[in-house]
Amino acid sequence: MNSVLNLPGMTVKSTELLNIKDYLGEKRKLVDELLSRYIPSASEEPRTLHAAMRYSVMAGGKRIRPILALATYEQFRPDSSETDSSIGYIMAGLEMIHTYSLIHDDLPCMDDDDLRRGQPTCHKKFGIATAVLAGDALHDIAFDLMARSGHTEIVRELAQAIGTMGMIGGQIADVEAEGREVSKAEIIKIHSCKTGSLIRCSVRVGAILAGAERSTFESLSQYGEKIGLAFQIIDDILDVEGSQELLGKKVGADNIKGKATYPGVVGLEQAKKDADLLIDEAIELLDDYDDNMLKHIALFIGQRES
Amino acid sequence: MNSVLNLPGMTVKSTELLNIKDYLGEKRKLVDELLSRYIPSASEEPRTLHAAMRYSVMAGGKRIRPILALATYEQFRPDSSETDSSIGYIMAGLEMIHTYSLIHDDLPCMDDDDLRRGQPTCHKKFGIATAVLAGDALHDIAFDLMARSGHTEIVRELAQAIGTMGMIGGQIADVEAEGREVSKAEIIKIHSCKTGSLIRCSVRVGAILAGAERSTFESLSQYGEKIGLAFQIIDDILDVEGSQELLGKKVGADNIKGKATYPGVVGLEQAKKDADLLIDEAIELLDDYDDNMLKHIALFIGQRES
Numbered sequence A, B: 001m002n003s004v005l006n007l008p009g010m011t012v013k014s015t016e017l018l019n020i021k022d023y024l025g026e027k028r029k030l031v032d033e034l035l036s037r038y039i040p041s042a043s044e045e046p047r048t049l050h051a052a053m054r055y056s057v058m059a060g061g062k063r064i065r066p067i068l069a070l071a072t073y074e075q076f077r078p079d080s081s082e083t084d085s086s087i088g089y090i091m092a093g094l095e096m097i098h099t100y101s102l103i104h105d106d107l108p109c110m111d112d113d114d115l116r117r118g119q120p121t122c123h124k125k126f127g128i129a130t131a132v133l134a135g136d137a138l139h140d141i142a143f144d145l146m147a148r149s150g151h152t153e154i155v156r157e158l159a160q161a162i163g164t165m166g167m168i169g170g171q172i173a174d175v176e177a178e179g180r181e182v183s184k185a186e187i188i189k190i191h192s193c194k195t196g197s198l199i200r201c202s203v204r205v206g207a208i209l210a211g212a213e214r215s216t217f218e219s220l221s222q223y224g225e226k227i228g229l230a231f232q233i234i235d236d237i238l239d240v241e242g243s244q245e246l247l248g249k250k251v252g253a254d255n256i257k258g259k260a261t262y263p264g265v266v267g268l269e270q271a272k273k274d275a276d277l278l279i280d281e282a283i284e285l286l287d288d289y290d291d292n293m294l295k296h297i298a299l300f301i302g303q304r305e306s
Helices: A020-038 A047-057 A064-076 A085-106 A122-126 A128-148 A152-161 A167-177 A184-210 A214-241 A253-257 A262-266 A268-284 A293-303 B020-038 B047-057 B064-076 B085-106 B122-126 B128-148 B152-161 B167-177 B184-210 B214-241 B253-257 B262-266 B268-285 B293-303
Strands: none
Touching: A020 A064, A020 A085, A020 A293, A047 A085, A047 A122, A047 A128, A047 B167, A064 A085, A064 A184, A064 A214, A064 A293, A085 A122, A085 A128, A085 A152, A085 A167, A085 A184, A085 B128, A122 A128, A128 A152, A128 B085, A128 B128, A128 B152, A128 B167, A152 A184, A152 B128, A152 B152, A167 A184, A167 B047, A167 B128, A184 A214, A184 A262, A214 A253, A214 A262, A214 A268, A214 A293, A262 A268, A268 A293, B020 B064, B020 B085, B020 B293, B047 B085, B047 B122, B047 B128, B064 B085, B064 B184, B064 B214, B064 B293, B085 B122, B085 B128, B085 B152, B085 B167, B085 B184, B122 B128, B128 B152, B152 B184, B167 B184, B184 B214, B184 B262, B214 B253, B214 B262, B214 B268, B214 B293, B262 B268, B268 B293
16 A cells, blocks of 8 residues: 555555455454554563553454445545555554453453453453553553544544443443343444444544545445444344354353343344345445445445354 | 633633632632533433543542643743633543543552542442443543644643553552552652653643743643652652541551552652652743743642642
8 A cells, every 4th residue: 555554455455356355354464463563562561551452452353443444545535635654543543442442341340251252351361450451541542543643533533433422322321221121222222332333433534534525424424334233233143143163252142141132122033134234225325436345344244254 | 711711710810810729719610610511411311421420520629730731821822823712622631531540540440449539439429330431431522622622732642641651551550569669760650650641741732732832842841740740749748647638538548558659668758858849840940931820830739738
């Protein structure tokens, strides 16, 4: 892509890729490189804290949020408006925010999870105090990186997407809904906030950096909203009938915890239909544009098995 | 000060004030107004979370960080470079960050404190999960507010001051130092990071917003560093010999918890001398400027009893 990032994934153009899985695999490597670059080494003080941050961030994952930001940026950027290092900052920042949210969600006072991606959760490995602070510190680096993009608008997008009207609002609603009946409207709200808003934000910040026009921006935003909700519905579906091996975690955990889930509210078959519909609608929103990676990513989310 | 803020404290010019206590009392009211303005009402969903955030933020306090940002800004701003609403955003953001740090520091996994300013701590009142999320959400609003200033540089200043090389680094070093001997160099490092870096940052962001020149900025930065360290040394001294009534918390708590403190390392008398020296040095750094509020604030910090 350019000499500033100078990383393996950036040399392959989206259109040259044979299929979406190759594309995602390629970009995941890029995200890993960026994350490793922007989190201080575990040999730097405070060492335990940096080790805990790296442990959680480098544990793998789909890296779907930064990849969405990149795919949006690559699709819509005008040729000369931005230095490409900015998209790298944003990509790393988005994934750090996602990881911070997972570390805090896993805490004993929240979901009390012992395993994440087949490994002990951050607090199981490093203790609760370190896990709280590792989440807090990732939160800070992420905002520093967003600001390095040079756009206060991008900082604000993130802050609002993950605040009380977004991700944190969804998380507390999720905790408060445990063990009680919820309506379809409620579960859509919870999922849209808890998972959807950061996914939507990833698309939006990519679009802002690319300087996308207002009407394009609105379509992209709706696209992000739809795939974000679909992503969490499918997460719930996989928790019912997914493969423990592919997921790296126990299936059926939501049920045991009395979590409010989408299939729990509308039934498994309807949940699948609704997720498919959301993916179709998301793709339709991009109909004005040629074949592009965002459509393929939406399809991939609709078909994912882990 | 102007019509955008339109708040009581802003109508009184620093130079018209008879003494520092009046000035601080006046500005504290302003900070309270700003905080109440920028944290969603407890009647807005998620209500428990907003209630918890307001509970901790509105519990009072010296509001020294936002007041330092304001005093710096008022001293050095060029007449026309900024809209005054920006300083209000920054002031509220700094205090929210301070409150977030207190909420997380008070958690059972950290300092395990039941009381703060004479009232139950956030997790005692609202539960641990809500307290973690209330801290996280204050963290987000603060960054949103910093970005509203229009300066990515200000966002970055804050992110770095409170990250692993600053406040969080100090917090983990503080937790890790409990119950063991520390050197003078170590306790200075812990205090400078844990408390000093946000105080220094408050002065720096006020100076950035004011468009202070490089040499002025450096002096202000050192001033912030010195009063920040003095502030925490005096905190430690008050924990030994302060008035429980004035402080709103038990004295001697540091000792019971086996906390590393400055008087614990150098002795009470030397601690007082060192704090006084830091205050003197801070004031000397501002010798090029007329009588100003920053000097008075430094003196106030040196003499505070709560």
